[in-house]
Amino acid sequence: MSKSPEEVGGFKNHPPIRVVLAKLGLDGHDRGLKVVARMLRDGGMEVVYLGLRQTTETIIDAVEQEDADVVGISMLNAGHLTLGPRMVGALADAGLDVPVVIGGIVPDEDLPALVDAGVAGVLGPGASADEVVACVVAAADSRG
Amino acid sequence: MNDPIENHRFRTLSGVPVDVVYGDGPEPGEFPYTRGVHAEMYRSRLWTMRMFAGFGTxxxxxxxxxxxxxxxxxxxxxxxxxxxxxxxDSDHDWALGEVGRAGVAVDTVEDMADLFAGIDLGAVSTSMTINGPAPILLAMYVVVAEEGGVDREHLSGTLQNDIFKEYQAQKEYIFPPRPSVRLVTDVIRFTAAEMPRWNPVSVSGYHIREAGSTAAQELAFTLANGFAYVEAAVAAGLAIDEFAPRLSFFFNSHLDFFEEVGKFRAARRIWARWMRDRYGATDERSMKLRFHTQTAGVSLTAPQPEVNIARVALQALAGVLGGTQSLHTDSFDEALALPSEDAARIALRTQQVIAHETGVTNVVDPLGGSAYVEWMTDEMERRAEEVFAHLEDLGNGSLLEGVYAGIENGWFVGEIADAAYRYEREVNAGERIVVGVNAFTEGDDPSKRRLLRIGQDTEDLQLKRLAIVKQARDNTAVAETLAQVATDAIEPSTNLMPALINAARARVTVGELVDVLEAKFGTYVERVVV
Structure with missing residues (x-):
């Protein structure tokens, strides 16, 4: 059975969190993002699932329309060092204070560069539902 | 028995002579081929050790x-x-950050030529994992061979060219399903006439499984797709035995050992029966399901990646005991990055150990006759038949229409996403042990990893390569050959392959050709199912 938000680490008595999930770029691997969508939903969050082949522009449109708290982008195309910072920069340019979480195949040695670029969290293969929810909560709480 | 090599080959490590096959019932090489498509299997020829590779330029x-x-x-x-x-193309806006990162960048026939430089295309068989633009890449391959002095009729290899599983799982589609299937059948018609040693489609369950399906779903969806291509090719005017012998398959080999073996055995039996009894094939080769196997990338773990070597070995063994014709073994570092050279070599060596040290190649279908394996084979078949019945209902008796309907109404992606989530919840709840992830987690040492890195310099270099080709080519020929592709695209009875080959020869890019086809065929946008 799914856990209630209260049972999930770091999500006690938290105001509702709305998350936009998207595949940024051409990469078609969407298994992980779909699983994450259900984990977040079961964890009590509101999920706006944009799906495949999104651009920074389509994601920003969705963030504005849905008043999202967090953006989650999934990349299994080894493009995270280019596309991750690009997403963060595009949100900042649009005047949106919305943290970005990246999921996918990201080598440990790339983490410092992503943190420096302002990426709020990174989730790798095998992340548990608790880890996924905790990461998004922490990202939401990091808003200035 | 006087030949010492033969003598050695078919004895156990301790010297006990073994027979080619054990047990009763239809033998390997006999309909319905449950026990294998050849009578002697690996005694007469080992599987092809076909390693999947591509990165950078x-x-x-x-x-x-x-x-x-x-x-x-x-x-x-x-x-x-x-x-x-x-x-x-690599210079498209959308390509930013993805050029050469998760595979090799090919924009023009010049890239294709460099890809196979120094390799005798008349001697080595080549597989290309490409689907949406598959006919374009095949056209480029034909031109590279031709310019290197190898006739297309001598080329041997496989084009994946399986668009159905793109809509269902892998998601690298471009055009809507029906014009895409026309491209698939154009390739089938072309290779049937001009490339007798080429497999025009590799009907692929691999990606369906990687996207989260069960073994039975992988089996069922893949064979249903195969039947759908058969119906499409027959509708395009081909006789079944003209093309069916060259259809090939591609399956995943996952961790549940006996389930996998049962799946492979069931696949052969189902295909043989359907081809003979439903589609009226009379050539035995049309009934023989030949397949490539790849170990399950999705089963590899990022923590303690060395343990993946053991997973891959077990999965590869299941593929061999299931009677595969060719095999790719995953590299242990694939949950972290693209395979490094060392990891790819260990993966190949794993196959060589199975082939040359374990003795499993001495006897055909050594698990046949096991009550459990025979039951599992039957059970896989039964579950697959349930899916075929559902798709037949959806398509009013046509598997082809049923597959179209299942794509358009989101049935396939919904089934796969449900199965994927079920699995994740079992792992999360600790009902399923994943060594190194939710149990036995001590001992991970990230400092030992040496990963393959593809930098921004690759993208810059590829952009230069593309610019050079564009500058040197004859723009009149580019315009003329593109115009011919546009003309042929709107005439469904015209095979697009000749026009694509002419365009490839004129150094037209993949992206230029896709743009022209997309203008005629439209763009597919999937119905989102979460």
């Missing part, structure tokens, strides 16, 4: 190909980067 991947062949690999398999898979 064509020159980078060519070097890896040569390393793999030098290390004893016996076939090649090309992984293209995301822009190529999606039919976009």
């Amino acid at each position: 064509a020159t980078d991947t060519n070097a890896r190909f040569r390393e793999l062949l030098a290390a004893g690999g016996t076939g090649l398999s090309t992984a293209f980067d995301m822009p190529t898979l999606m039919g976009r």
Whole structure:
């Protein structure tokens, strides 16, 4: 059975969190993002699932329309060092204070560069539902 | 028995002579081929050790190909980067950050030539994992061979060219299903007439499984797709035995050992029965399901990646005991990055250990006759038949229409997503042990990892390569050949392959050709199912 938000680490008595999930770029691997969508939903969050082949522009449109708290982008195309910072920069340019979480195949040695670029969290293969929810909560709480 | 080599080959390590096959019932090589498509299987010929590789520029991947062949690999398999898979050139806006990152970048026939430089295309069989723009890449391959002095009729290899599973799982589609299937049947017609040693479609369950399906779903969806291509090719005017012998398959080999073996055995039996009884094939080759196997990338773990070597070995063994014709073994570092050279070599060596040290090649279908394996084979078949019945209902008796309907109404993606989530919840709840992830987690040492990195310099270099080709080519020929492709695209009875080959020869890019086809065929946008 799914856990209630209260049972999930770091999500006690938290105001509702709305998350936009998207595949940024051409990469078609969407298994992980779909699983994450259900984990977040079961964890009590509101999920706006944009799906495949999104651009920074389509994601920003969705963030504005849905008043999202967090953006989650999934990349299994080894493009995270280019596309991750690009997403963060595009949100900042649009005047949106919305943290970005990246999921996918990201080598440990790339983490410092992503943190420096302002990426709020990174989730790798095998992340548990608790880890996924905790990461998004922490990202939401990091808003200035 | 006087030949010492033969004598040695078919004895156990301790010297006990063994027979080619044990048990009763239809023998290997006999309908319905449950026990294998050849009477002697690996006694007469080992499977092809076909390692899948691709990264960076064509020159980078060519070097890896040569390393793999030098290390004893016996076939090649090309992984293209995301822009190529999606039919976009490296200089397209959408390609930013993805050029050469998850496969090799191929924009023009010049890249294709560099990819296979120094490799005799008349001698080595080549597989290309490409689907949306598959006919374009095949056209480029034909031109490379031709310019290197090898006639297309001597080319041997496989084009994945399986668009159905793109809508269902892998998601690298470009055009809507029906014009895409026309491209698939154009390739089938072309190779049936002009490339007798080429497999025009590799009907692929691999990606369906990787996207989260169960073994039975992988089996059922893949064979249903195969039947749908058969119906499409017959509708395009081909006789069944003209093309069916060259249809090939591609399955995943996952961790549940006996389930996998049962799946492979069931696949052969189902295909044989359907081809003979439903589609009226009379050539035995049309009934024989030949398949490539790849170990399950999705089963590999990022923590303690060395443990993946054991997973891959077990999965590869299941593929061999299931009677595969060719095999790719995953590299242990694939949950972290693209395969490094060392990891790819260990993966190939794993196959060589199975082939040359374990003795499993001495006897055909050694698990046949096991009550459990025979039951599992029957059970896989039963579950697959349930899916076929559902799709037949959806398509009013036509598997082809049923597959179209299941794509359009989101049935396939919904089934796969449900299965994927079920699995994740079992792992999360600790009902399923994943060694190194939710149990036995001590001992991970990230400092020991040496990963393959593809930098921004690759993208810059590829952009230069593309610019050079564009500058040197004859723009009149480019315009003329593109116009012919546009004309042929709107006439469904015209085979697009000749026009695509002419365009490839004129150094037209993948992206230019896709743009022209997309203008005629439209763009597919999937119905989102979460």
